Amino acid sequence: MAVEANIISTKMQLKLNTGLDEKGKEIIKTKTYSNVKPDAKDQVIYDIASSLAVLQQHDLEEIHRVNDTILISME
DSSP states (O other): OEEEEEEEEEEEEEEEEEEEOTTSOEEEEEEEEEEEOTTOOHHHHHHHHHHHHHTSSSEEEEEEEEEEEEEEEEO
8 A cells, every 4th residue: 555645734943052950951942933835945944944043042953844744545
């Protein structure tokens, strides 16, 4: 049985380092941008996230692309 994957939505997330807690562990906050075009290229998402990171108060740790995908049986 073949299965087809259809991306129905995409989000871009910036993981920001906001400092240390009382035990010295890093505190990471997530800023999520919804309604990203599902067909957007990874490089474009990375470039935009990097540009937005410069405007943030805290340091950028990671950039995530989150796809919501439906799997459809092709019978």
